[in-house]
Amino acid sequence: QEWSLHSFDIGRPLGKGKFGRVYMVRTKTTPKYILALKTLYKSELVANKVEKQTRREIEIQQNLRHPHILRLYGFFHDEKRIFLMLEFAGKGELYKQLSKVGSFSEKRSARYIDQMADALIYLHGKHVIHRDIKPENLLLGINGELKIGDFGWSVHAPGLRRMTLCGTLDYLPPEMVEGKEHNEKVDYWALGVLTYEFMIGAPPFEDRGSVNNTYRRIARVDLKFPSTISAEAKDLISKLLQYDPRQRLPLTDVLRHPWIVKYRPKGNNAREGGSV
Numbered sequence: 088q089e090w091s092l093h094s095f096d097i098g099r100p101l102g103k104g105k106f107g108r109v110y111m112v113r114t115k116t117t118p119k120y121i122l123a124l125k126t127l128y129k130s131e132l133v134a135n136k137v138e139k140q141t142r143r144e145i146e147i148q149q150n151l152r153h154p155h156i157l158r159l160y161g162f163f164h165d166e167k168r169i170f171l172m173l174e175f176a177g178k179g180e181l182y183k184q185l186s187k188v189g190s191f192s193e194k195r196s197a198r199y200i201d202q203m204a205d206a207l208i209y210l211h212g213k214h215v216i217h218r219d220i221k222p223e224n225l226l227l228g229i230n231g232e233l234k235i236g237d238f239g240w241s242v243h244a245p246g247l248r249r250m251t252l253c254g255t256l257d258y259l260p261p262e263m264v265e266g267k268e269h270n271e272k273v274d275y276w277a278l279g280v281l282t283y284e285f286m287i288g289a290p291p292f293e294d295r296g297s298v299n300n301t302y303r304r305i306a307r308v309d310l311k312f313p314s315t316i317s318a319e320a321k322d323l324i325s326k327l328l329q330y331d332p333r334q335r336l337p338l339t340d341v342l343r344h345p346w347i348v349k350y351r352p353k354g355n356n357a358r359e360g361g362s363v
């Protein structure tokens with residue numbers, strides 16, 4: 088199947104991505120499929136020196152099949168742009184909902200982290216580390232299920248970050264802010280930061296006034312919890328936000344953690360194959 092812009096009826100623009108716009112589109116084939124078409128301007132990719140990273144993002148995401156990872160069905164290009172044919176997530180960007188309500192309940196946060204852990208186990212099983220887990224890269228499907236949407240920073244483990252850090256430091260683990268070699272355990276740390284931000288509405292080491300102070304707080308694991316957070320939630324976050332990557336709670340143990348199990352939708356706890 089040779090895809091081009093002529094293969095689609097272009098719907099409404101959904102919003103602006105980093106290097107171009109995202110449109111809701113429908114295939115002209117029957118049956119008709121609704122997709123999100125992400126446009127990337129080649130000139131922008133070259134200007135930002137991210138063409139290799141983009142090629143890697145496409146190659147990685149095309150081979151991934153998981154309910155909580157946004158599908159990349161294919162891509163095509165014209166002289167100016169690259170077009171990514173992405174799964175359409177009906178409820179849009181998770182961070183917009185987070186900023187609208189301020190923070191999520193422990194139940195909603197635990198269910199998202201359950202889904203994230205499941206997706207990360209799949210990713211790491213394919214020796215892919217995401218390296219850029221944060222609310223801005225997460226989308227919500229039509230049934231409110233979480234979808235990891237952006238693989239711009241993912242690499243095959245172990246990686247050494249060559250790009251200067253753009254955007255927030257808040258999610259980076261000590262080994263990355265110290266420029267050391269890192270492995271898939273950077274995603275364990277980011278999962279801890281994400282859990283904290285879902286429930287509190289801001290990341291744990293944020294210092295809006297000074298990037299250097301965020302650095303320091305990360306390197307010192309300067310972690311404080313508001314009294315409103317349950318002991319079980321604090322326990323999980325503290326086991327993920329460990330300075331030493333080897334001490335961080337393995338993802339399979341995240342799935343078994345009491346705080347996660349407590350909020351897992353009924354029927355999802357049935358033992359493998361156990362039917363009642």
Ligand SMILES: COc1cccc(-c2nc(Nc3cc(C)[nH]n3)cc3ccccc23)c1
Nearest residue numbers: 101102103104109123173174175176178179
């Ligand atoms: C950067 O892409 C942006 C930016 C702003 C909003 C949206 C957005 N996206 C989606 N779904 C998507 C997006 C992708 C790549 N797959 N599925 C749904 C929405 C619904 C309401 C408002 C906005 C929405 C995307």
